[in-house]
Amino acid sequence: xxxxxxxxxxxxxxxxxxxxxxxxxxxxxxxxxxxxxxxxxxxxxxxxxxxxxxxxxxxxxxxxxxxxxxxxxxxxxxxxxxxxxxxxxxxxxxxxxxxxxxxxxxxxxxxxxxxxxxxxxxxxxxxxxxxxxxxxxxxxxxxxxxxxxxxxxxxxxxxxxxxxxxxxxxxxxxxxxxxxxxxxxxxxxxxxxxxxxxxxxxxxxxxxxxxxxxxxxxxxxxxxxxxxxxxxxxxxxxxxxxxxxxxxxxxxxxxxxxxxxxxxxxxxxxxxxxxxxxxxxxxxxxxxxxxxxxxxxxxxxxxxxxxxxxxxxxxxxxxxxxxxxxxxxxxxxxxxxxxxxxxxxxxxxxxxxxxxxxxxxxxxxxxxxxxxxxxxxxxxxxxxxxxxxxxxxxxxxxxxxxxxxxxxxxxxxxxxxxxxxxxxxxxx
Numbered sequence: 001x002x003x004x005x006x007x008x009x010x011x012x013x014x015x016x017x018x019x020x021x022x023x024x025x026x027x028x029x030x031x032x033x034x035x036x037x038x039x040x041x042x043x044x045x046x047x048x049x050x051x052x053x054x055x056x057x058x059x060x061x062x063x064x065x066x067x068x069x070x071x072x073x074x075x076x077x078x079x080x081x082x083x084x085x086x087x088x089x090x091x092x093x094x095x096x097x098x099x100x101x102x103x104x105x106x107x108x109x110x111x112x113x114x115x116x117x118x119x120x121x122x123x124x125x126x127x128x129x130x131x132x133x134x135x136x137x138x139x140x141x142x143x144x145x146x147x148x149x150x151x152x153x154x155x156x157x158x159x160x161x162x163x164x165x166x167x168x169x170x171x172x173x174x175x176x177x178x179x180x181x182x183x184x185x186x187x188x189x190x191x192x193x194x195x196x197x198x199x200x201x202x203x204x205x206x207x208x209x210x211x212x213x214x215x216x217x218x219x220x221x222x223x224x225x226x227x228x229x230x231x232x233x234x235x236x237x238x239x240x241x242x243x244x245x246x247x248x249x250x251x252x253x254x255x256x257x258x259x260x261x262x263x264x265x266x267x268x269x270x271x272x273x274x275x276x277x278x279x280x281x282x283x284x285x286x287x288x289x290x291x292x293x294x295x296x297x298x299x300x301x302x303x304x305x306x307x308x309x310x311x312x313x314x315x316x317x318x319x320x321x322x323x324x325x326x327x328x329x330x331x332x333x334x335x336x337x338x339x340x341x342x343x344x345x346x347x348x349x350x351x352x353x354x355x356x357x358x359x360x361x362x363x364x365x366x367x368x369x370x371x372x373x374x375x376x377x378x379x380x381x382x383x384x385x386x387x388x389x390x391x392x393x394x395x396x397x398x399x400x401x402x403x404x405x406x407x408x409x410x411x412x413x414x415x416x417x418x419x420x421x422x423x424x425x426x427x428x
Contacts, residue, residue, distance in 0.1 A: 030122025062139030175280025313393030
């Protein structure tokens, strides 16, 4: 009998240990999924505690602030799994009101329930509680009324159901799940209608999906489809994986909001998932049926090499840009990005390029590429006309096909930058 009791207790102890290990495994899975969804980037204010909210986000109707999603009573500490699921996948708060679609629940609607359980385990048991109250939005009445959001959700939010594979290629299907669901890439990279819904939520809904967005806080979320001019047509799968993992590649360097995505999310993802994302994106055809590969034109390079800076913006380029990006526009691999054939520089809207010239930017350090590299801003020393000239030169040289830029466009964006900086400063 004694032997039986000891054996039974040992078995029960093993079962208890197994349960604890299973719970920890679920929490670790949830942490990975939260990384894939980049939850920390939106729900963490500058210099704030992780997931405690308070980050200001500009919208066309005013500024809203991300919420506390730590397991504190001021956050989601009292949420059941059903409460959590309704908020994340359905867009309905615990009090029954509809969330602003800045919370990308139209994308999360396709996240599987199993992954939702893992996310819930992580946020409830893997995140430090933070006693921080949520901040009210700065949206003026009557736009601040919540009830119209319910109608918006009924009209535009998709049915909540687990993602179903749409490709016979398991890698492409995994990439689609990550891009269209947890990664909510369309929330930034898909254009929106006048009623502010994304024009399409998946590749199966048309060529507008991931075709690029209007400016948000001075940046353009670029076209991720197969276009060579302003999309990913000229990128290989390997280059795209490298870019997502390190923020840099042979062709480009990360900037703007995508820097946070690489810093907080992509660098922590497995190579298998990054490959799945890259392969899925490379499967998307070009939006422009007349799209053609970039053809390098050495006219500008020869002129600059021979000391001819008579072209509009060429002298400004020589004085401020050529040392890093070179007179041939090829830059230095994975350090200073190439300008020749760079799709970011050839988009219809030049906002991102103007923004970088005015304010500069920092290429963030990652585990795989630990050196941070900063480009200084030139807004303090260049006039609106000089910025317009050099941006026009870059967009039209070395075979680039971007349209010229006016001083008025630069002046407008400079003012918008100052307004955004003021809003962010007041939030702190």
